[in-house]
Amino acid sequence: MASNPDAEIDHEGPVTPYRQLAEILKARIARGDWAEGRPIASETRLVQEYGIARTTVRRALDVLVEERVVWKVQGRGTYVGQPPAES
Amino acid sequence: MASNPDAEIDHEGPVTPYRQLAEILKARIARGDWAEGRPIASETRLVQEYGIARTTVRRALDVLVEERVVWKVQGRGTYVGQPPAES
DNA sequence: TTCCATTTGTTCGTATGTATA
DNA sequence: GTATACATACGAACAAATGGA
Numbered sequence: 001m002a003s004n005p006d007a008e009i010d011h012e013g014p015v016t017p018y019r020q021l022a023e024i025l026k027a028r029i030a031r032g033d034w035a036e037g038r039p040i041a042s043e044t045r046l047v048q049e050y051g052i053a054r055t056t057v058r059r060a061l062d063v064l065v066e067e068r069v070v071w072k073v074q075g076r077g078t079y080v081g082q083p084p085a086e087s
Numbered sequence: 088m089a090s091n092p093d094a095e096i097d098h099e100g101p102v103t104p105y106r107q108l109a110e111i112l113k114a115r116i117a118r119g120d121w122a123e124g125r126p127i128a129s130e131t132r133l134v135q136e137y138g139i140a141r142t143t144v145r146r147a148l149d150v151l152v153e154e155r156v157v158w159k160v161q162g163r164g165t166y167v168g169q170p171p172a173e174s
Numbered sequence: 175t176t177c178c179a180t181t182t183g184t185t186c187g188t189a190t191g192t193a194t195a
Numbered sequence: 196g197t198a199t200a201c202a203t204a205c206g207a208a209c210a211a212a213t214g215g216a
Contacts, residue, residue, distance in 0.1 A: 011200090016198085016199065016200085017199085017200075018199080018200085042184075042185060042186085043185075043186070044184085044185075052200080052201085053200060053201040053202070054201085054202090055199095055200070055201070055202090056199080056200060056201075058186085058187090059199085059200090072185095072186065072187095073185090073186075074185075074186045074187060074207070074208065074209095076184090076185065076186075076208085076209075076210095077184090077185065077186080078185090078186085098204090103202085103203065103204085104203085104204075105203080105204085129180080129181060129182085130181070130182070131180085131181075139204080139205085140204060140205040140206070141205090141206090142203095142204070142205065142206085143203085143204060143205075145182085145183090146203085146204090148182095159181095159182065159183095160181090160182080160212085160213085161181075161182045161183060161211065161212050161213080162180080162181055162182065162183095162211070162212030162213035162214080163180090163181070163182080163212080163213060163214085164180095164181065164182080164213095165181090165182080
């Protein structure tokens, strides 16, 4: 059951913001907002877009990294998919 | 009430470093340390001078840009005043 | 043209303190 | 007491723009 990719963060509901964002981002990736191998919005951008703290955004991204939905490169960005195999 | 242009950063007080620096820089500009249209000290210089991180310096400068006290040009510097009107 | 140093721009990594539910 | 959220700060790496040699 996919969540709504256009949902906003609900600070009152039972689901914590970071889990909400994780679901939203997965839905946006599934919808094709960002293609495989391409960077998603930066943490700062997500902070502005969803009105939540960077630590909360990072927590959501941690979930996606754990689930191998995205991978991160310091100083570059967060990419859809999995990291390239080591040479 | 203007702040002291010769103040140093107090990491213990109630006012955060980036706000302190913003006030200090405004005081220095008001005093004439840097004239209208001229570049102020570089970010790296301010980092060394005040012993704070570049991200913190940039945060202080963001405040000054927002208040139209200075404007920045990538690759050149941060200038006192406002950007020249578009031709 | 090419190269290099300087300066601002962007992005993720890590840590701390405070507040709230 | 615990988990979550937010604001702030510092660190590191690299990109982009500028200007001069």
